Amino acid sequence: MGAGVAQCFAQAGHRVVVVDPDAEARRGGAERLRAGLRLKSLLRGGQSDGARQRNTSEAGGGAAGAARQDRRAEPGGPDSAVELVEFSAELSDLAQASFVVECAREREPLKEQILRALDELCPPETVFASCTSAIPVARLGSFTGRPERVVGTHFMNPAPLKDAVEVARSPHTSDDTLARTLRLLESIGKKPLVVGDGPGFVTNRVLMLTVNEAAYVLHEGTADAETVDRVFQECFGHPMGPLRTGDLIGLDTVVDTLDVLREHTGDERFQPCPLLAELVADGSVGRKAGRGFHQYPSSPLVPRGVTSHG
16 A cells, blocks of 8 residues: 555655665565556556646655655656655654655554654654554554644555545544645545544445455355355446455455454454455465455556555
8 A cells, every 4th residue: 555655646746755664665666666657557548647736745655654745846757756756664764754644554553653753753743644444543643742743544445546535533633734634635636535533434444344244245155256246246336346345455454454443443243254364364365465255367457566455
C-alpha cells in the first residue's frame, strides 16, 4: 500500500520520501513505481494526475512509515514521477515533514513505535495521517503529543486506481487538520469521504465481516469460491465478490484487521475463519502470492507493490 500511496502523490507532482526498513523493498522501489505508473497509464489513459490537479503545495505518501511535504515539482511522465520519490531507511529524513502518511502493517505496537518517533522528529504543525484500516484514530493520536494533528486516511486498494479515500476524524482531530487533509487529497484527484472514528470506520467494519463470513461459507462447503463471488457479482453487482476482494487486499492483512476489530470491539464475530487462518499460515495470502481463495497467474500488469495492502 505504501508504494501505491507514494505513486499517487508523485504522479501529482509532489516530492515524496518513502521510509522503509527493508533493504530489498528500497532497492526495488523505483521499478515497482514504474510498473505501477505503466499500469495506471494503460488503465486510465496516460494523463498524469499532476496535469489535472495543480492547486496545492503539500506532498505526502509513504511505505511502512511516512512521507513529507516539499515544494511541488512540475509533473511529467512516469520517469519524472519516479525521480520525485526518494527511498530511505531512516525516519530522521522526515524531520522537516509537514504531512506524513503512515502505511505500516495493521499492528498497533508497530504503529505506536513509528508515531512516537515521528512525534519527536517532526515540527508541531506536522499532520500525521494514518492509512490504518481498523485502529481508531483517537487511539493512534494518543501515541503522540498532538492528537489534534492525527487523522485517518484509509486509501482503497490499489491506491493509484481507486478514487475514494475514507477520511476518519477522531473527536480530537482539529478543523485545520481535516481541511489540510481534504485539500491535499483533492489535489491528487481523490474523493475524500469523511466518517467518524471507531474500529474499522465504515469500510472495514462491514467489509471484514463480509469476507470472513464468505470464508465460512467456503469452509463449510456451501459453495466453492468461484460461486460465492459470482453470487455477489451477479446478484448484487459487486465488481469481484468478497473472496477476490480479500485476495486483493491480502489475506494476511485481512487477518490482522479482523484481530484488531475483535480486540477493539470485543465482538467474536471478528474471529478469523479457520480456513482463512490456514491459508495465511500456508503463505497463500492472495494475489501478491499468486494464490489465496483463488489462483492468480503471474502478470507484469499487476506488480506486487500495487496490489499489496499494508
